[in-house]
Amino acid sequence: MARHPHLWAALLAARRGAEALAVWDEHHPNCTADRETNETCDVATEKAILTELERHFPEHNVISEESYPEFSTKPRWIVDPLDGRINYLNGIPHYSVSIAFEGTGAADVSVVYHIPSDRLFTAIEGQGAYLNGRPISVSETATLSDALVVTGFDPTTIESQHFDQFRSLLDRxxxxxxxxxxxxxxxxxxxxxxxxxxxxxxxxxxxxAGIQLVEEAGGEITRIERVNGSNREMVLASNPQIHQEAVSLISSSS
Known part of the structure; x- marks a missing residue:
């Protein structure tokens, strides 16, 4: 199969980001800001990623957490240069580079590079999901009682009207x-x-990037956008066998 140009660019960019983070770590322990530029580790990582992407596709738009948070039209790259920054700051080996390409006419691609373990997750629209070149798929767990859930907390989640959703997940x-x-x-x-x-x-x-990986691995996604203009959303991802039951559980606890 011929090398996919957008995936190749994303792979190189993810590697460049990891390299930039390693160099930064040598000179700025704990992600302290550079005294001359006030640049931080995630900004340095982002710069390396975007430089590589621009080298391949200078005409494309970019959405990125650190420098380009505003939405832009396709074709575009969506970048999180250091997802899990708090983990990185505290020496916890769980953080990644996330890069997605959304095209017009060209297939979407995604890369999530888990830097500490050197695990490279990739997907091309319609061609499946892979881990270090090996095909991957979602679990076959058939019941909620056997399901293992991974989640994240935010300030609104701790509010009583939302915390019931997590209580339901814990219970079921x-x-x-x-x-x-x-x-x-x-x-x-x-x-x-x-x-x-x-x-x-x-x-x-x-x-x-993560949503495309799940979809290409055979999973299902439910997304609910917030209506307060914050451009944020709720995401529930799972295998198909338990997805509707999980959605119903979350919905009944809202």
């Missing part, structure tokens, strides 16, 4: 875990390590 599933990198955890759902991903307050750079 095998267990709930929180690790702090949405892109990585969506990729882990795609690989069948978790059965369900659920989080209430997410931005497009948190989810764009």
């Amino acid at each position: 599933t095998q267990g709930v875990r929180r690790f702090g990198s949405a892109a990585t955890e969506l990729a882990m759902v795609a690989d069948g390590q978790f059965d369900i991903f659920f989080e209430r307050e997410l931005s497009v750079w948190d989810t764009a």
Whole structure:
């Protein structure tokens, strides 16, 4: 199969981001800002990623957490240069680079690179999802009681009217875990390590690549946009066998 130009650019960009983070870590322990430029580790990583993408596709638009948060038209790249920054700051080996391409006429592609473990998740629209070149698929867990859930908390989640959703997940599933990198955890759902991903307050750079990975791995996604103009959304991802039951559980607890 011929090398896909957009996937190739995303792979190179993810590697460049990881390299930039490693260089930064040597000179700025704990992600402290550079004294001369006031640049931080995630900005340095983003710069390396965007430089590589621009080298391949200078005409494309970009949405990125650190520098380009406004929405733009396709074709576009959606980048989270360091998803799991708090983990990185505290020496917890759970963070990633997330890059998605949304085309017009060209197939969408996604890359989530879990830097600490050197795990590279990739997807091309209509061609499946892969981990380090190996095909992956969502789990075959058939009941909520056997499902392992991964989630994230945000300030609104702790409010009593929303916390009931998490209480329901705790009561009705095998267990709930929180690790702090949405892109990585969506990729882990795609690989069948978790059965369900659920989080209430997410931005497009948190989810764009991970959602495609889940879909290409045979999973299902439910997304509910917030109506307060914040451009954030709730995302529930799972395998097809338990998806509707999981959606119903979350909906009944809202």
